[in-house]
Amino acid sequence: MLSKLLRQLLYILVHLVVKILVAVQNVSRRLCSKNCNLSKEQVTKRDVLMLLENVPKMKNKLKHLVVLADSNVHTISELAQLVIWNLVVGVPYVSFYDVTGSLKKMEEELFYEIERNKKGIPGCIKWSNKPDLNGYTNGIQANTVFVNIISYSDGKPRIAQCIKLIAKGDLQCDRMSKEFTAQEFGEAFMKLNPAIPDPDLVIFTGPLCCTFGLLPWQIRLTEFIQVDVHHNININCYLGALYKYNKCDQRFGK
Amino acid sequence: MATWIKQNCISFFQLFCIKVIKNGRVPQHLAFIMDGNRRYAKKLSVNCSAGHVKGFDKLSETLKWCLDLGIPEVTVYAFSIENYKRSTSEVDALMDLARDKFKRFLDEIDQINEWGVKLHIAGRLSLLPSDLQVILSKAMLATKNNNKLRLNIAYSYTGRDEISRAASHIVDSVQNNDLSPDDIDEDLITQTLDLGAPELLVRTSGEVRLSDFMLWQVSNTVLYFSDVLWPEFTIWNLLGAIIHFQRHAPPLPEEKENSPVQQKFLKKLENKKWQELEKIISF
Numbered sequence: 001m002l003s004k005l006l007r008q009l010l011y012i013l014v015h016l017v018v019k020i021l022v023a024v025q026n027v028s029r030r031l032c033s034k035n036c037n038l039s040k041e042q043v044t045k046r047d048v049l050m051l052l053e054n055v056p057k058m059k060n061k062l063k064h065l066v067v068l069a070d071s072n073v074h075t076i077s078e079l080a081q082l083v084i085w086n087l088v089v090g091v092p093y094v095s096f097y098d099v100t101g102s103l104k105k106m107e108e109e110l111f112y113e114i115e116r117n118k119k120g121i122p123g124c125i126k127w128s129n130k131p132d133l134n135g136y137t138n139g140i141q142a143n144t145v146f147v148n149i150i151s152y153s154d155g156k157p158r159i160a161q162c163i164k165l166i167a168k169g170d171l172q173c174d175r176m177s178k179e180f181t182a183q184e185f186g187e188a189f190m191k192l193n194p195a196i197p198d199p200d201l202v203i204f205t206g207p208l209c210c211t212f213g214l215l216p217w218q219i220r221l222t223e224f225i226q227v228d229v230h231h232n233i234n235i236n237c238y239l240g241a242l243y244k245y246n247k248c249d250q251r252f253g254k
Numbered sequence: 255m256a257t258w259i260k261q262n263c264i265s266f267f268q269l270f271c272i273k274v275i276k277n278g279r280v281p282q283h284l285a286f287i288m289d290g291n292r293r294y295a296k297k298l299s300v301n302c303s304a305g306h307v308k309g310f311d312k313l314s315e316t317l318k319w320c321l322d323l324g325i326p327e328v329t330v331y332a333f334s335i336e337n338y339k340r341s342t343s344e345v346d347a348l349m350d351l352a353r354d355k356f357k358r359f360l361d362e363i364d365q366i367n368e369w370g371v372k373l374h375i376a377g378r379l380s381l382l383p384s385d386l387q388v389i390l391s392k393a394m395l396a397t398k399n400n401n402k403l404r405l406n407i408a409y410s411y412t413g414r415d416e417i418s419r420a421a422s423h424i425v426d427s428v429q430n431n432d433l434s435p436d437d438i439d440e441d442l443i444t445q446t447l448d449l450g451a452p453e454l455l456v457r458t459s460g461e462v463r464l465s466d467f468m469l470w471q472v473s474n475t476v477l478y479f480s481d482v483l484w485p486e487f488t489i490w491n492l493l494g495a496i497i498h499f500q501r502h503a504p505p506l507p508e509e510k511e512n513s514p515v516q517q518k519f520l521k522k523l524e525n526k527k528w529q530e531l532e533k534i535i536s537f
Contacts, residue, residue: 011277018497156440156470163421164438167428175422179378182335185418208502213473220414220466224477 026229041077043084043117047235051088054239060246063197064093066150066222068204068212071102073231080113085238087123087145093196095148097214104149114147128194148196152213159217162189189217198222203241205231256365257358260314264322268489272322275493278500283327284320285452285475287467288313290459290483297483303347308485310355319489321369321403323496329406329449331467335378335415349383352409356389363396370402376448377411378419379534391531398528406449413469420446423523433519441510444470445520451475453506454499456492458484476503 065086069079079096086094098104114125122142129148165171166188173180173188198218202211205228211219225244227237264272288309295305313330320328333352338345359366359373375390382390390409423446427433444451451471457464460481464472478495480487512520 007274008277010274014274014497015278015500018501156443156473159417159470160438160440160443163424163443164435166421167425167433167438168435173425177380179422180418182412182414182418185421186414207498208504209477209479210475210504211472211477216469216473217414217417219464220412220469221463223462224479225462 029229043081043121047081047085048088048121050235051085051239054242055089058089058242058246060200062089062091062200062242062245064095064199064201065091066095066097066199066202066214068099068202068214069096069103070099070205070231071106072100073205074233076106076110076113077117078233079110080117081235082233082238083114083125083145083147084117084121085235087118087121087125087143089242090143092144093146093148095150095196095199097202097212098149098151099212101151104151107149128196146196148194150215154193155213155215155217158192159189162192165192186217201225201241201245203227203238205229205233256314257355257362258314258366258371259317259321259369260311261318263315263318264489269322271493272319272489275496275500276324279503280323280325280496281453281476281499281503282325283329283450283452283454284325285329285331285455285468286316287331287455287457287461287465288484289457289461289465291485293459294483294485302344303351305485306348306351310351312485312487316487316492317403317405319492326402327404327406327450327452329376329408329452329468331408331411331465333377333409333411334466335381335410335412336466338381349386353386353389356386356393359393360389360396366397367400370400371397372400372402372404373397374404374406374448375409376406376416377409378415379410381410384537387534388537391534395528395531395535408449408467411448412466413464413471414466416448417443417470419448427519427523432522433515437513437515437519441512442516442519445512445516446523447471453503454478454495456480456495458482458487458491474504474507 067079067082083094096103096110103110111127118125124142124144126144126146127148128146162171162185166173171188171191174184176184198220199215199222202214202219202222202224204224204226206226207229209224209226211224223245225241227233227241291305291309292302293305294308295302298304317328333348337348373393375394379387379390420443424433424438424442428435428438447470449468449471451473452468452475454476455468455472456478458480460479462479464477468475476499478498480491480495482488482491
């Protein structure tokens, strides 16, 4: 009885100590990089120069970056700036995973915010599902970014849909042996998906790393990198994530 | 000596710490990507297979910790379908290691049954050498009725392959009129897969990707990436992961009831799987 009480007390104590240690670590980290935590309203010239300076050091070219976007903690302005940074760096596909389900409703707002931030920066921003909203290029040899909002229904429900179509005989899926191989099923499944490369990198904020149901089929080799322990998205944290990504080499099971 | 669950690897103090941590929420299903055996071997300049042997020893220690923590289900990623691309000598060494360990598993079956370990090998068994298939099937059948610790070993496995195999079972059942296309939904697929959803997934050695492991199942899982190499993983690393889980775990999603048709299909599929294992050992 007494020992059980003691254990419970120690349990609370352990968690309290961890909480304090994490808090102290966060404060010290914040003091070390004082200026990087100020979220700005707009992409500045200094940001662009800073990105351009760092781009040549990145050897692994990112093709598709996914942001776990939580509309409760991220502002539209932060997400819009992320798109512009990626435009400067030259990441061709940027997707937002709609964790809470409310980003989709703010798509138009996000579009205008991106256009507002883009002023004076060469390049072209295209919306994967809205060809009529497509921006235009100004400048030669500029980058293009395809922006896309991914939701839960693009993941498991679409795989279920695919199996349903195969079962009904409405979708062709070859089978050489008793069971489909990943390649055979994958070929059929790709017909239901837009031609976008699999994500190379998922970035998230906050202490919890979770996929929240993001594209189960497509994330097999995706790296998950935390941008900030709090929910800030700023240019230093973004560059930090890119550097982290560049250190990893892929081994493909070998 | 017990090969699979190492005894006497916990000090009194460690056991006390386990009991303290157990006061909070403990994951009911814990998954490991046991990465870093080869880097560990390189670090000590021994050959790869020595690293894998060390990795297995660590697994048996980890299983003991999980039993003491009261975790009822543990899943480990032991061998990926992609790993067949490694050098023949390394693949052969890994297969020999599996043969050896699972033979011992069968030798120690009385003790294993006493602990109540239920073994499940998840993966495309048909790619494995036939003698190993027989051993694995025997081990699974021998522990079929145990229920204290469910040990899933992903062997010759990838998450995409698992989804594809589940798709084949569902499509076949529609063709046999056991299911109608309208019965197919996300939850049915979830239950047709080899593995259930883990609450916590630990990957060692600093890599931050899933490498085709439990792709479908991790939607609500806390992913925990640790920098230590698997053979150097300690009980403190495990307790650290569990404290992280206790601090940040999302609430459990609600479970949905199956329709009678779906229930019947799942029952039939389960029976079919056991029958196939019986068939393998009878050859």
